[in-house]
Amino acid sequence: MLYLNIRSTQAQISVHTQLGQLEAYSTPARLSTENRQARSNQGCTQATIDIDSYPSRHSYGYTNHDDFAREHGQEGFSSLKKTTSRHTQDAWQIIDNAAKPNANELHKIAYNEQVGTFISNGKNRHIVTELIPDPKITVHQSELRGTPDPGDVTVHIDTDAFAQTHFTPGQVQTYVKQKAEVNQWVTEGRYDIYA
Numbered sequence: 001m002l003y004l005n006i007r008s009t010q011a012q013i014s015v016h017t018q019l020g021q022l023e024a025y026s027t028p029a030r031l032s033t034e035n036r037q038a039r040s041n042q043g044c045t046q047a048t049i050d051i052d053s054y055p056s057r058h059s060y061g062y063t064n065h066d067d068f069a070r071e072h073g074q075e076g077f078s079s080l081k082k083t084t085s086r087h088t089q090d091a092w093q094i095i096d097n098a099a100k101p102n103a104n105e106l107h108k109i110a111y112n113e114q115v116g117t118f119i120s121n122g123k124n125r126h127i128v129t130e131l132i133p134d135p136k137i138t139v140h141q142s143e144l145r146g147t148p149d150p151g152d153v154t155v156h157i158d159t160d161a162f163a164q165t166h167f168t169p170g171q172v173q174t175y176v177k178q179k180a181e182v183n184q185w186v187t188e189g190r191y192d193i194y195a
Contacts, residue, residue: 004184005192011180020170030158038151047142053135060132 058067090109097103185192 001189003187003191005187007183009178009181012178014175014177016173018171021168023166024163026163027160032156034154036152039149041149042144042146044142044144048140050138051135055133056135059130
């Protein structure tokens with residue numbers, strides 16, 4: 001006996017999809033700093049003491065050149081005038097009286113100059129007592145000088161305004177995986193069985 005074998009297959013359509021993909025990369029912020037340390041920039045000057053002892057020293061005879069010239073300059077001119085005048089008078093006295101008998105003018109003049117001066121100086125001596133002035137003491141206190149520097153810390157942050165992106169578009173692919181078929185064949189005495 002003949003058997004008719006029929007085998008049919010359905011068409012199969014396969015779909016392959018690939019999703020779209022967006023990749024975004026952001027650049028991290030870059031941080032940097034500029035640092036200037038704080039400094040006091042200050043220091044103290046030494047205290048100083050100025051002592052002017054000249055008024056005290058001047059009171060008991062230690063005189064500088066300016067004061068000495070001021071005090072004794074006019075005295076020198078006055079003594080010169082007196083001495084010149086006295087010598088002139090003595091000269092005229094010698095001219096007028098030295099030729100006279102028993103005049104002895106030179107002896108009189110020498111006696112008056114030495115003995116008379118000694119006696120007159122002894123009579124006119126006097127003691128002056130004055131308070132010795134205190135020295136002038138000036139104290140200059142120590143001073144704090146300089147300007148402090150508070151320092152500075154500057155922070156720089158560098159960033160990019162936009163991220164770096166890359167977009168991969170999605171795809172859909174379709175294809176026929178299996179075609180539709182109808183196969184027929186004849187066998188004798190049995191059916192063909194397909195596993």
